[in-house]
Amino acid sequence: MDAATHGKWLADTRRFWDAGSEFEAKYRRICASTEFAATDDEAELRRLWEQETKEIVPVILKDIPIQREWTCLEIGCGVGRLLKPIAGRCKRAVGVDISERMVDWAGRYLEGVPNAEVQLNDGASLAGVAGASVDFVYSHLAFQHITLVEVVDAYLREIARVLRDGGYCRIQNWREAPRPVGQALRDLVRPVLGREKYRSPRYWEWSEGREVKFGGTTFHARAWKKRLRGCGLRPISTELGVGHDSWMWTTSVREAR
Ligand SMILES: C[S@@+](CC[C@H](N)C(=O)[O-])C[C@H]1O[C@@H](n2cnc3c(N)ncnc32)[C@H](O)[C@@H]1O
Numbered sequence: 001m002d003a004a005t006h007g008k009w010l011a012d013t014r015r016f017w018d019a020g021s022e023f024e025a026k027y028r029r030i031c032a033s034t035e036f037a038a039t040d041d042e043a044e045l046r047r048l049w050e051q052e053t054k055e056i057v058p059v060i061l062k063d064i065p066i067q068r069e070w071t072c073l074e075i076g077c078g079v080g081r082l083l084k085p086i087a088g089r090c091k092r093a094v095g096v097d098i099s100e101r102m103v104d105w106a107g108r109y110l111e112g113v114p115n116a117e118v119q120l121n122d123g124a125s126l127a128g129v130a131g132a133s134v135d136f137v138y139s140h141l142a143f144q145h146i147t148l149v150e151v152v153d154a155y156l157r158e159i160a161r162v163l164r165d166g167g168y169c170r171i172q173n174w175r176e177a178p179r180p181v182g183q184a185l186r187d188l189v190r191p192v193l194g195r196e197k198y199r200s201p202r203y204w205e206w207s208e209g210r211e212v213k214f215g216g217t218t219f220h221a222r223a224w225k226k227r228l229r230g231c232g233l234r235p236i237s238t239e240l241g242v243g244h245d246s247w248m249w250t251t252s253v254r255e256a257r
Pocket residue numbers: 013017029030031075076077078079080081082096097098099102121122123124139140141142145146151
């Protein structure tokens with residue numbers, strides 16, 4: 001992607017994630033499921049927030065032999081709600097996020113957690129992270145909102161760069177919805193008829209002038225694993241539909257250089 005296009009995509013994406021208030025950031029952006037949307041009651045929202053956080057940490061750490069001396073990195077860390085429990089289990093927890101406001105709020109959210117830090121990034125790179133310096137990279141509720149495949153690929157290359165050999169990567173993203181048989185047959189003839197490739201209704205791609213909302217890219221599990229392998233990340237497990245019907249979790253290991 002050229003620098004000008006990246007700049008426009010970045011500005012549009014930040015506009016969406018730079019929420020108007022901390023309340024909006026936590027309960028209308030980071031946690032935006034129907035349960036959260038159904039109430040304005042702050043005590044109830046806090047309860048849901050704590051509950052969801054508690055439930056998701058073991059899912060993130062599934063297959064991961066996390067060690068006290070590890071450095072862990074979260075892509076799209078928001079206000080740092082997951083960095084906090086992860087920091088309690090490792091030496092250093094680093095988060096990157098595209099949104100300046102999320103990063104500011106994370107500073108406050110992580111007060112009193114000296115081994116956690118958050119960096120503002122350009123939405124596509126891990127420029128502030130040294131090569132082969134990380135033991136574990138994870139991402140939850142962020143890849144599903146990345147609206148360009150080029151950016152997803154840029155991150156996979158960056159993850160492979162910052163992970164040490166044998167380091168772990170666990171990513172949640174959206175899987176392409178299984179296609180009905182009729183659709184699969186129609187897909188076979190689409191290219192012959194000069195039509196565009198079919199994408200599930202969830203798939204949402206940015207282009208200039210399109211306002212960023214909650215949509216993002218989706219991948220068939222097989223195609224996703226191929227992308228990981230192409231970057232030197234060897235998939236060791238995939239779970240479909242864990243946490244949400246559309247979710248896909250993949251754990252991979254950095255191949256030796
Ligand atoms: C739904 S929130 C999830 C936050 C956190 N992972 C959690 O589960 O609490 C998505 C976060 O990803 C960030 N984000 C979206 N696109 C990003 C990108 N391309 N690079 C880095 N961060 C991104 C947003 O600013 C937001 O803070």
